[in-house]
Amino acid sequence: MNHPEPVLEPPPYLVPHSREPIRILYRDADLLIVDKPTLLLSVPGRHPLNRDCLIERIDAHYPGVVAVHRLDLDTSGVMIVPRHRESLSRLARQFQSRSIEKTYIARVAGVVEKNTGTINLPLTRDWPNRPRQKVCFETGKPAITHWKRLSTDNDTSLLELSPVTGRSHQLRIHLNEIGHPILGCDFYAPENVLAAAPRLLLHASRIRFSHPISGDTITAYSPAHCMSDYGRH
Numbered sequence: 001m002n003h004p005e006p007v008l009e010p011p012p013y014l015v016p017h018s019r020e021p022i023r024i025l026y027r028d029a030d031l032l033i034v035d036k037p038t039l040l041l042s043v044p045g046r047h048p049l050n051r052d053c054l055i056e057r058i059d060a061h062y063p064g065v066v067a068v069h070r071l072d073l074d075t076s077g078v079m080i081v082p083r084h085r086e087s088l089s090r091l092a093r094q095f096q097s098r099s100i101e102k103t104y105i106a107r108v109a110g111v112v113e114k115n116t117g118t119i120n121l122p123l124t125r126d127w128p129n130r131p132r133q134k135v136c137f138e139t140g141k142p143a144i145t146h147w148k149r150l151s152t153d154n155d156t157s158l159l160e161l162s163p164v165t166g167r168s169h170q171l172r173i174h175l176n177e178i179g180h181p182i183l184g185c186d187f188y189a190p191e192n193v194l195a196a197a198p199r200l201l202l203h204a205s206r207i208r209f210s211h212p213i214s215g216d217t218i219t220a221y222s223p224a225h226c227m228s229d230y231g232r233h
Contacts, residue, residue, distance in 0.1 A: 012047045015039070015073060022057060025078065025220050030213045031091070032062060032081040033220045038199050042070035042079065054079065068092055069166070074186070077104070077204025078222045082212070090212035095166070103206035104161040104171060105150075105224040108180040109193045112149045112157040119145045119174040123167045132187055133169045135177060143167045145174045156183065156196075158227060160205075171202060201227055 020037030027033070034054070036042065041053035058065050058081060065081050068091045082088040094100045122140025126132040134140075144164040151158045157180065161171055172188050175181060181189035184197035203224040211218055 012049075014047065015041055015045060015050045015052070017052055022054060023222075025222065026218070027062075029083065030087040030211070031083055032058065032065065033207070033218070034058065034079050034081055035222045036071055036076055036079050036204075038074055038076040038226070041073055043067045055081070069095055071204055072169070072200075072202075074184075074200035075104075075202045075204060076222075076226065077224075078207045078220050079204070080207065080209065087212045091209070094209055094212075098164060099210070101206075101208040102163060102166075102204065104163070105203050105205045105227055106159050106161055106171065106175065106182050107197070107201040107227050108157050108159055108175050108182050109189070109196065110155060110157065110180050111152045112159065112180055114149065116146070116148045117178075119147070119178060121174060121177055123170060123173060125168075131168070133167065133173055135173065141165075141167060143170050143174065145171060147175075172200075199226065203227065 016039055018037050018040040023035035025033045025035055036054050041050065043055050044051045044053050055065060055067050062083060065083055066088050068080060068082050068088055071077060071079055080091060082091055121135045121143060122137055123133050123143045124136040124140040126134040142165060146162040148160045149157055150160055163170055169187065172182055172185050176188040181193045182200060182202050183193055184200040186194055203226055205224050206221050208219040
């Protein structure tokens with residue numbers, strides 16, 4: 001009797017452990033604002049060996065912190081970290097209402113001709129190719145990104161990105177779809193663009209929100225130092 005051959009599961013992806021420190025940009029009794037390094041998960045991964053993450057590291061020094069939003073593994077920059085449940089709840093409502101302003105800096109392939117623009121392409125999961133996402137006008141959720149050209153340098157451009165929505169991989173896909181993939185993007189960029197930088201050149205540079213308890217407006221910045229030398233020839 002012939003038995004079907006077992007289907008072998010692909011080995012789990014083990015995240016490299018980032019040695020870069022997490023910078024604390026602001027702290028009070030209700031929240032922290034931190035600068036996440038690249039190659040550090042925001043929250044624990046599913047595999048037991050992928051527990052190391054920003055929240056776990058911060059909790060060792062500030063017990064009780066929780067996640068209210070995330071940055072991709074490869075994306076660096078500013079994140080808000082609530083220190084208790086009330087802060088989490090109020091900040092979550094701000095994210096849901098899209099009242100939190102987020103700004104990213106990206107270096108992309110090619111010379112962007114226009115000064116400004118808006119990308120409006122709905123996104124959904126690309127199930128056969130998880131964790132990738134894809135554009136889908138039938139089942140995709142709305143995804144909107146405003147962009148502004150900051151500079152061009154030979155065959156790359158530096159852009160300021162202001163996402164209205166916060167879909168997974170939104171900025172990577174949107175820029176790739178308009179023909180300007182982000183340098184160092186391992187999911188969507190062609191091989192030559194991936195090889196043009198040793199990391200994903202996407203950085204969360206600014207966030208502006210209302211303090212969840214006091215109501216004061218807070219603006220936090222993190223300079224995009226990683227953009228300066230890559231992609232130039």
